[in-house]
Amino acid sequence: MRRLIKRRLAALGLVLAALSGCASSPPSAGEEQALVDRATLSIQEILGEGNDKLNAQSLLRRARAAMICPRIFRAGFFFGGEGGGCVLVGRDAAGSWSSPAFYTIGSGSFGLQAGIQDAQVLMLIMNQRALNAVLDSQLKLGADASIAVATVGGSVSGATTTAVGGDIVAFARARGLFAGLTLEGSLLSARSEWNRAYYRQEVGPREIVVAMRVYNPGADPLRAALMRFGSPGGSAAAPAMTPAQANGNPAGITPGQTLGSGPVQQSTLPPLR
Numbered sequence: 001m002r003r004l005i006k007r008r009l010a011a012l013g014l015v016l017a018a019l020s021g022c023a024s025s026p027p028s029a030g031e032e033q034a035l036v037d038r039a040t041l042s043i044q045e046i047l048g049e050g051n052d053k054l055n056a057q058s059l060l061r062r063a064r065a066a067m068i069c070p071r072i073f074r075a076g077f078f079f080g081g082e083g084g085g086c087v088l089v090g091r092d093a094a095g096s097w098s099s100p101a102f103y104t105i106g107s108g109s110f111g112l113q114a115g116i117q118d119a120q121v122l123m124l125i126m127n128q129r130a131l132n133a134v135l136d137s138q139l140k141l142g143a144d145a146s147i148a149v150a151t152v153g154g155s156v157s158g159a160t161t162t163a164v165g166g167d168i169v170a171f172a173r174a175r176g177l178f179a180g181l182t183l184e185g186s187l188l189s190a191r192s193e194w195n196r197a198y199y200r201q202e203v204g205p206r207e208i209v210v211a212m213r214v215y216n217p218g219a220d221p222l223r224a225a226l227m228r229f230g231s232p233g234g235s236a237a238a239p240a241m242t243p244a245q246a247n248g249n250p251a252g253i254t255p256g257q258t259l260g261s262g263p264v265q266q267s268t269l270p271p272l273r
Contacts, residue, residue, distance in 0.1 A: 060226070060230040062126065067103065069122075083107070104188075121172050
């Protein structure tokens with residue numbers, strides 16, 4: 001019996017060590033670009049023709065920024081809870097979208113409705129006050145009484161009413177259907193090591209999203225998708241230049257370094273596991 005207990009404790013220790021290593025290790029090459037590409041496909045799937053039954057496009061046209069989480073998943077091995085990777089993009093007064101800043105979202109429970117293990121989430125940040133709350137520090141949704149979070153679920157009726165007055169309006173989509181979601185208690189945290197790896201320099205979310213000081217051409221398909229769905233006429237024009245592009249500084253990349261780039265094709269995301 002003691003031997004069995006020791007074996008189980010040893011196995012648990014190995015699992016904890018592995019999880020700790022994953023949390024602290026830097027991203028592998030291409031991980032950041034893969035998340036950006038999946039965010040682009042999520043935008044296409046959530047807002048694409050025939051899919052936007054909750055009229056998210058009309059809110060996107062007025063949004064100050066957008067947080068896209070291609071996959072929020074529920075974990076059930078030893079520890080409960082959910083989490084996932086996200087990208088944050090901002091829009092300036094001229095309508096140009098920034099390159100992405102990287103975030104994680106985590107919670108003891110997102111309240112995904114029964115039977116749903118993973119979902120795509122689009123959070124539209126409707127004003128500067130809410131964007132500042134995301135940028136200034138770790139933001140625990142629901143903890144700041146001055147920031148109203150509205151979640152729009154599976155019912156089309158009442159969706160517009162639910163969104164009225166929301167500083168952050170969230171849409172969740174699981175397996176092709178809009179799903180119920182509770183974001184209360186979820187923690188949004190910047191991923192400094194991912195930002196550093198993607199832009200090849202130390203740069204914070206505010207510099208990326210508001211000042212638009214850096215630029216990575218690998219994010220152009222994401223910016224183009226947001227321009228397309230966030231423009232009144234649904235224009236598919238190329239995204240406007242960011243200040244970093246206008247200054248001839250694509251993220252401070254030195255010659256010879258390779259960036260992920262090229263169009264992301266309209267397609268369905270592979271089944272989530």
